[in-house]
Amino acid sequence: MAKIKFKLNDKFVELDTDPNRRLLDVLRDDFNLTGPKEGCGEGECGACAVLMDQKIINSCCTPLANVIDKEIITIEGFSKTKKFEVIKDAYAKTGGVQCGFCTPGMIIATESLLNKNPHPTDFEIKIGLSGNLCRCTGYNLIIEAVKEAAKAGDGLW
Amino acid sequence: MVEAYLPKDLDECLKILNEKKVKIIAGGTDMLIQNRSHTGMSIGYRNDVLYINNLNELKNIYEDDAFVYIGAALSLEKIMESDIAPKLLKETILEMASPAIRHTATLAGNIGNASPAGDSLVSLYLMDAELEIRSINNTRRVFLKDFIKGVRKITLESDELITKVIIPKLMFEKAYFKKVGPRLSDAISKLSFAGAYQIYNNKITDIRIAFGAVNVTVVRDRLLEKKMIGKTIEELKGMIDLLTSWYDPLIVPIDDQRSNKVYRKEVAINLLREFIENLI
Numbered sequence: 343m344a345k346i347k348f349k350l351n352d353k354f355v356e357l358d359t360d361p362n363r364r365l366l367d368v369l370r371d372d373f374n375l376t377g378p379k380e381g382c383g384e385g386e387c388g389a390c391a392v393l394m395d396q397k398i399i400n401s402c403c404t405p406l407a408n409v410i411d412k413e414i415i416t417i418e419g420f421s422k423t424k425k426f427e428v429i430k431d432a433y434a435k436t437g438g439v440q441c442g443f444c445t446p447g448m449i450i451a452t453e454s455l456l457n458k459n460p461h462p463t464d465f466e467i468k469i470g471l472s473g474n475l476c477r478c479t480g481y482n483l484i485i486e487a488v489k490e491a492a493k494a495g496d497g498l499w
Numbered sequence: 500m501v502e503a504y505l506p507k508d509l510d511e512c513l514k515i516l517n518e519k520k521v522k523i524i525a526g527g528t529d530m531l532i533q534n535r536s537h538t539g540m541s542i543g544y545r546n547d548v549l550y551i552n553n554l555n556e557l558k559n560i561y562e563d564d565a566f567v568y569i570g571a572a573l574s575l576e577k578i579m580e581s582d583i584a585p586k587l588l589k590e591t592i593l594e595m596a597s598p599a600i601r602h603t604a605t606l607a608g609n610i611g612n613a614s615p616a617g618d619s620l621v622s623l624y625l626m627d628a629e630l631e632i633r634s635i636n637n638t639r640r641v642f643l644k645d646f647i648k649g650v651r652k653i654t655l656e657s658d659e660l661i662t663k664v665i666i667p668k669l670m671f672e673k674a675y676f677k678k679v680g681p682r683l684s685d686a687i688s689k690l691s692f693a694g695a696y697q698i699y700n701n702k703i704t705d706i707r708i709a710f711g712a713v714n715v716t717v718v719r720d721r722l723l724e725k726k727m728i729g730k731t732i733e734e735l736k737g738m739i740d741l742l743t744s745w746y747d748p749l750i751v752p753i754d755d756q757r758s759n760k761v762y763r764k765e766v767a768i769n770l771l772r773e774f775i776e777n778l779i
């Protein structure tokens with residue numbers, strides 16, 4: 343057991359728990375944040391993705407110990423921002439959402455990519471989303487969604 | 500329950516390594532997956548664990564005239580973004596996993612894991628990378644090729660930690676890394692290849708060839724490389740069948756479900772052929 347402090351969705355949080363726990367379990371079980379989901383549980387699908395210091399990570403392969411003093415934003419926290427609105431509208435407009443299972447992770451990946459690179463090429467978008475699996479859309483619509491978000495949100499990132 | 504140590508600085512970290520029997524965790528992208536318990540909740544570590552990813556002393560990257568020094572806890576993504584990391588290493592990292600994994604995984608973790616399919620190892624062997632290894636009373640430097648002894652076998656004492664990866668600054672006419680795998684990312688490589696050469700007055704002055712995932716550890720043969728030095732590009736191209744026959748016996752993939760041996764061997768030889776045919 344150890345005292346673990348970090349920032350979660352804009353609030354400082356502190357908990358006394360086992361640092362070996364996966365960030366995914368802590369978010370879901372201790373904070374009731376169910377946006378990040380367990381898909382594969384082994385880093386391959388991106389369903390558990392969150393932002394750590396504005397960059398995408400997989401919460402299923404991140405130990406809580408590695409989150410100390412970092413800033414974590416889940417889809418719940420991100421959905422309160424202007425950038426989220428732009429990305430969400432872009433996905434809706436291009437048809438980048440079908441069943442929706444992958445969508446929170448895709449949105450996190452999109453935000454992480456645009457933070458680093460506000461005007462990505464198709465190739466850069468493919469790399470940016472390469473850790474997120476989608477069983478429905480065949481990716482092309484999602485690539486269009488990212489391009490649309492970059493255009494509609496020009497100046498935001 | 501397994502104890503987790505969270506040192507504040509490197510001194511404390513080395514002290515813990517000296518006093519306790521612990522397993523090191525950096526990014527944890529190998530450790531969490533390998534020790535995942537299928538019952539859910541806690542990770543099934545066999546030993547107490549030591550977390551090093553919060554140690555700022557291990558997060559720097561710098562250079563001198565001869566080498567680039569990469570801190571053990573610097574993320575793969577940060578290495579890729581750095582101006583001083585060798586180009587070949589950056590190109591290799593781009594082929595590893597996905598952005599989410601690269602934001603937390605480390606180079607020292609890829610080395611510590613010592614998988615035959617570890618992608619960075621191929622390029623690091625090619626560049627004659629070294630490691631700085633520390634314990635509470637000692638700092639030593641060792642070549643990566645002497646550090647890795649086999650599948651998941653490394654020569655690290657229980658009180659030691661990799662603190663830096665040290666890469667010589669090299670000049671190549673051309674150097675590249677190639678990975679043959681099923682998907683753009685996240686594929687633990689089926690097979691990887693790195694090749695580099697330097698020419699002067701139309702003669703080869705340096706040539707290096709390394710294969711990953713075709714034997715228990717990276718395959719690189721300096722004696723064979725020496726036999727190619729001094730030749731012209733045309734001479735090398737003319738002896739391509741002989742060259743591939745030299746490498747053939749070294750390529751003995753350990754069999755697993757990912758791909759069968761025959762396929763791997765064929766691809767490896769083709770990558771070598773392509774490298775030689777494209778020398779300019």
Ligand SMILES: Cc1cc2nc3c(=O)[nH]c(=O)nc-3n(C[C@H](O)[C@H](O)[C@H](O)COP(=O)(O)OP(=O)(O)OC[C@H]3O[C@@H](n4cnc5c(N)ncnc54)[C@H](O)[C@@H]3O)c2cc1C
Nearest residue numbers: 385525526527528529530595596605608609611617618661
């Ligand atoms: C989805 C997914 C995709 C992947 N894709 C690839 C890929 O394409 N190519 C590839 O090569 N790998 C891949 N990997 C494997 C892994 O991400 C890499 O091996 C990574 O570099 C490990 O770094 P880490 O910091 O996360 O290691 P950790 O899991 O923290 O540690 C790995 C091992 O190294 C030891 N170690 C770590 N740091 C040190 C140190 N400073 N001193 C001594 N020992 C140390 C640990 O004790 C452990 O044995 C993938 C993994 C996942 C989950």
Ligand code: FES
Nearest residue numbers: 381382383388402
């Ligand atoms: S659940 Fe984490 S990547 Fe699939």
Ligand code: FES
Nearest residue numbers: 440441476477478
């Ligand atoms: S929309 Fe169904 S998995 Fe992507």
